[in-house]
Amino acid sequence: MQFFRHTPTVAAAALLAVLSAGPALAGGSYDPGASDSLIKLGQTMPYSGPASAYSTIGRAEAAYFKMLNDKGGINGRKVELLSLDDAYSPSKTVEQVRRLVESDEVLAMFSILGTGPNIAVQKYLNIKKVPQLLPFSGATRWNDAKHFPWTTGSQPTYKTEGRIYAKWILANKPNAKIAVITPAEEAGRDYLAGFKEGLGDHVNQIVSEAVYETTDPTVDSQIVKFKAAGADVLFNECTPKFAAQVIKKAAELGWKPQIILPAVSNSVGSVLKPAGLENAVGIVTGAYVKDPGDPRWANDPGMQQWHAWMKTYNAGADPADIFNVYGYTITQIMELVLRRAGDDLTRANLMKQIESLDGVELPMLLPGIKLQMSPDQRTPIRQLQMARFNGTSWELFGDVLSE
The missing domain is CATH 3.40.50.2300 (Response regulator)
Structure with a gap:
């Protein structure tokens, strides 16, 4: 203790x-x-x-x-x-x-x-x-x-965050084939519900879904499944340990989808470094606090x-x-x-x-x-701003978004 x-x-x-x-x-x-x-x-x-x-x-x-x-x-x-x-x-x-x-x-x-x-x-x-x-x-x-x-x-609530990510996908990758991984707990269900609400009539663009238990050793099998389904966008809604595994496994498979990380798992130190910074370039997330690694601050x-x-x-x-x-x-x-x-x-x-x-x-x-x-x-x-990882830090883009 x-x-x-x-x-x-x-x-x-x-x-x-x-x-x-x-x-x-x-x-x-x-x-x-x-x-x-x-x-x-x-x-x-x-x-x-x-x-x-x-x-x-x-x-x-x-x-x-x-x-x-x-x-x-x-x-x-x-x-x-x-x-x-x-x-x-x-x-x-x-x-x-x-x-x-x-x-x-x-x-x-x-x-x-x-x-x-x-x-x-x-x-x-x-x-x-x-x-x-x-x-x-x-x-x-x-x-x-x-x-x-x-x-x-x-x-920001997980439903709000999920809706924001879904709307970003529709605006930037309207023909996306989407995979989603979430924990088998209420947080994951909230994220998924908001994400699907945000997709609206485009919810059928989700080609593969998976969950994991926090006691699981890895989520490797889920990532193999996603690649086989032909997904080109991945909502990686995992806690830090598993979020890092997802990024690393995708890189090992040579699979390069657009990955979206939730705010609860966008730490450079706890998630992106263990996953390999080179594997995280281009990942997007929602932010509400300043990133210590961003030179703008x-x-x-x-x-x-x-x-x-x-x-x-x-x-x-x-x-x-x-x-x-x-x-x-x-x-x-x-x-x-x-x-x-x-x-x-x-x-x-x-x-x-x-x-x-x-x-x-x-x-x-x-x-x-x-x-x-x-x-x-x-x-x-209750507000977020989108950010993209450049290999060193998160770069903010777009406007502050709210519910």
Whole structure:
């Protein structure tokens, strides 16, 4: 089991413009997990198991809170992040989350990673009225205030992303023969549903579909099947380990379809490098944060501050791994919520504050992409811009796209 106890930061000038600082006042309103001196948050991460590449996000989030705490915390309070390993196993997630809520008494759950793990605890957390904030998953079910009032999303939904990719294919490769691979879980079903909705009357252009289990050793047989079907476009909707396998196997077969990667697996460090950078040239994806490898951001203040933070607080991490940007940015959203909550550190007020994050820009979001929240709209990031890999970094093209 991997276990962290960490504490908060301050970020870029653009972020500071929307933060309101101030010392903690005695006599604040508190729910379990908060006091005059401490805010306690919980999460689970796959520090082991088939999705361990995503653990970079948890380490980045812990490092950001460490920075905040070194600078005095949030409104004078230190933040303690209890981050437990669930190995990407929903049953383990349930065990760990119960511990965090009932024994550690955290104020809220923050950025639990994965669709399956979050589904496993969603009903429990809502019954307990414990905020399930910013899960690292794009499942549409996080945007359901009526049935799950204590849950929010974080990133563009998988259905939205799938629709965008389908429409890009129709506009750029109207006669495409399409293959699709997805995990056998709700995330994959969401992506596939949105993708087919986007294709509309052209859904019959999908010539081959396949799924995989996260316990499978490889997806090689699925890729052989796709090539045999004559596909020339491949929606590679896999988690990082398997996404890299897909790219590498296609290259080994001498098969060169137009590959589309989802935002959850477009890390240069965790996906494209293991697959072979030369094999990834020309792949397209949807992006909502700045790529550290893109030279266009060399003089960008937000990127410069991110690099300074990486050097000081996350020095052992790969700067080419965009998961470090995701963790940094999601934690900045959590920081905003906690700062705006002030001395009313109740679970109900956390929900009120996160719902009010509308029109907020953050240093590492792409220009034109803003947080958009309301009581009825629980997905803060709902825009993407297409990007193409040039062998070194992602090159943005086209306009910012939304639902």
